[in-house]
Amino acid sequence: MPFGVPRTEAERAKRHAEIYGEGAVPPAIRKRLGPVMETVPEVIWSLLPALPPNPPIPRFLAVKMKGAG
Helix, strand or coil, X not given: CCCCCXXXXXXXXXHHHHHHCCCCCCHHHXXXXXXXXXXXXXXXXXXXXXXXXXXXXXXXXXXXXXXXX
């Protein structure tokens, strides 16, 4: 059984507009969860090795495994 009330996308959009206002950015974009990799520097930075306390894998994999914090 799901938590809360199951809603359609239209109901979600209507509720989001009521809470955050009409021009608000949707939560998935607003929160920017995880690496986005939209620009060339972001892609290059994500492919560099992780810092010493992390395993020697690309940064974006370390973020997926351990989180960004």
